[in-house]
Amino acid sequence: MTTTKTTRPKAARSHPDLSFETTLGQGRRVCGIDEVGRGPLAGPVVAAAVVLPPEGLPQALARAINDSKALSRAAREDLEPEIRAHALAFALAEATAAEIDHFNIHKATLLAMKRAYEALTGEPPAVALIDGKFTPDLPCLAEAIVKGDGKSQSIAAASIIAKVARDREMCRLAELHPHYGWDRNAGYPTPEHLEALRRHGVTDHHRVSFAPVREQKALSN
Structure with a gap:
């Protein structure tokens, strides 16, 4: 190789x-x-x-x-x-x-x-x-x-x-998680997505190793 x-x-x-x-x-x-x-x-x-x-x-x-x-x-x-x-x-x-x-x-x-x-x-x-x-x-x-x-x-x-x-x-x-606007933001940290993360929490499809998700998960525990 x-x-x-x-x-x-x-x-x-x-x-x-x-x-x-x-x-x-x-x-x-x-x-x-x-x-x-x-x-x-x-x-x-x-x-x-x-x-x-x-x-x-x-x-x-x-x-x-x-x-x-x-x-x-x-x-x-x-x-x-x-x-x-x-x-x-x-x-x-x-x-x-x-x-x-x-x-x-x-x-x-x-x-x-x-x-x-x-x-x-x-x-x-x-x-x-x-x-x-x-x-x-x-x-x-x-x-x-x-x-x-x-x-x-x-x-x-x-x-x-x-x-x-x-x-x-x-x-x-x-379609499974309509609050986050993933059909529009593709999961990127847009204001819409960050606000939904604060309001509705972390899903199984979020990357917990990324700081905004990790911080929100810590607040929820």
Whole structure:
């Protein structure tokens, strides 16, 4: 297993493309991995792994793909099924709130990424492009790319799939716990969420290791 921890020098690009995939892949199968949900007070952290065709995506789709944070919710919802349809493989995985509390958010994020890689079907990728500064323990070359969701098309595609999946999960959890506005805030510490936490307390889906939740739980005991 080979793991790299630093981003290789690249010329600045205004849009994610396949430069990393081509340079590091050298004809081998490459996946992009990204996660969503490090900052919320509730819900899982969700990771996606995506293998794009080496010849690239249809031009219009390729131009539309970007870091999920740079896209509107409607745009992500439109792009997600198109990415799924054209990808050679994709997989989703998560680490639960309980796992985040047990391991810490950093380790839980890497765990979700590793699970997403392991869930891919077909030939295992020989190269994994990881958004951020750190890589999970994978049986392949793993390249950490700082702000990779704005540089690598595979990572950007993974960020969109992960974001859509997590938003849907938070909408599902909002139906069970309607006071917290998770369908609107996705579990992030918005004023609405913090006020609901004070009024209604901590749920099983909250991350007790995060300070606002830990402090509220202590007040309730």
